[in-house]
Amino acid sequence: MWGGDTPMVQQISALKGENVDELLETVMLVAELLELKANPHRNAKGTVIEACLDKAKGPLATLVVQNGTLNKGDILVCGEAFGKIRAMYDDRGSLVDQAAPSNAVQIIGLNNVPLAGDEFESVDDLDVARERANARADAMRIERINAKAGEGKVTLSSIAASISSGNQVGIDTHGLNIILKVDFQGSIEAIRQAIQALPQENVSLRFLLQAPGDVSLSDVDLAVASEGIVFGFNVKAPGSVKKYAKQKSVEIRLYKVIYDLIDDLRNAMEGLLDLAEEEVPLGSAKVRAVFSSGSGKAAGCMVTTGKVVEGCNVRVLRKGKEVYVGTLDSLRRVKETVKEVGAGLECGIGVDDFDDWEEGDVLEAFNTVKKARTLEEASATVTAALKGAGVQV
Incomplete structure (x- = not known):
């Protein structure tokens, strides 16, 4: 009925004793036909x-x-x-x-x-x-390293060849090598399932070793060769192993709670991400006059909101369209150089590489700060860039 080479015995119940004899007879028959024999008088x-x-x-x-x-x-x-x-x-x-x-x-x-x-x-x-x-x-350690050495850092054609080699801001890709030691074999699957919830578009996790047992010297050697981190769950690291790891600059992280492990793993992944640039608005000004200043031109402005600060970034808008982005080089008030000018005050503004000022231009002042990104933010950036490049995700 089922076909194939594997005999089947249906409706077996060890509790009720149903078809157990038939199962044993089938096992003996298969063993005899396949000549499944063992010699008890030899090393095991x-x-x-x-x-x-x-x-x-x-x-x-x-x-x-x-x-x-x-x-x-x-x-x-x-x-x-x-x-x-x-x-x-x-x-x-x-x-x-x-x-x-x-x-x-x-x-x-x-x-x-x-x-x-x-x-x-x-x-x-x-x-x-x-x-x-x-x-x-030793052979397994070399095999694990070689098996991972040729892997790219992130798949999906390595994020569409970093968005067609454009190397866009925020499209950074990294890999984190992990040696995982646990108390029970079943703990490995539980930890791997919990880790799947972490976005891995920018940082891919490579498990070079997943095994039960305390952290050993060979685990540290593997971490040295792969530049990895040793994570231990409900296991120990003997003092000699900790001392050796310290000498080799290998980090060993031990945990009793799986969520602490996941949180630290998230922090390690986010620590690999490039910082994101974020604009912090300072204020805005409107150009009321254009006058000569040395070999170039400067803009006579009225600060309308916030403030304008010497050395800040500026964006020049003309009829709502951006015509220039750069750094404010000169800020004067009543012919005196000042550090900042607040709303409601007039000032003279100049930049070295732009003098195409026109009356009515709007100048936006801002600073750029570096900000750490979460895995979710990095993943959203990748997804948006891929869609923009026409890559199916």
Whole structure:
């Protein structure tokens, strides 16, 4: 009915015992047809199906034995972790001394938390296990760096090639490299989902490592090589690791509350954004006369609102249209140079690169200040620029 190569047994209930015998018979049949066999008289091999960092017991790993027999006291290489099994628990939490092929057990004794999906193997010597685990860790670190090295900072054709190479103000793109260490594998997904709410059009997040376990020296080395930040959630950083990180100028941020982590991550992302320029209006003036001043011309004005300040920015409007934007170079009142002139007073205004004054021109005085942007503001700027360039978003 279903077709394909995978047999199916429907309407199974372990609680009621429905079709359980049929399921077991099907499993045995498939195992026989595919010749799924294991040798129990060899060193154990298998796969990590879950791992976490227990505050009382340390690194815990749940393994499924696929070949050989796993014994209490065996020395394991498990991904980037290694160690000697101090205790094994079955699926009911009872202590056991052995695990045959196809059995799943939880073990204690590894030096670090492996990743779900890592393969493990029993070896005869602890030094051999340490050497293999370290070699694996070095290889994975290089692989993570190389995997991220070729990535562009932001997608959508890198913000439409920075809006057709116009390099518009506010269209800045950045990347933030992150090493994330957590207590449980499941915490990674929870944190990633919370992070998805942060706009990432201008600042893209690159997770070079997401793994359970305390912050280690290798995590710091990865941060050094990638210029990244180490974030830890419900984990610790030993004193030796903190000292090493300080020597390497690597920042380690540890959290107990996920929202504190997200807030600090937002601040880090916003800290990468270019500052936005914002105009602060000062006042306005109207040109009443034009007269010669040295080799150029100056405008005799009446300040109508606010004030005009020496060295401020000015915009000249003629019949509502902008004809000049620049900096006020000369401000005089009754032939005396002054710092500012307020509303209701007359003054002479001059700029070095503009003398095409006309009576009736309106002069707007303003200052430009630098202002930090939020991720939402930066995202809105990108979206508007893309639409203006005709790019579908």
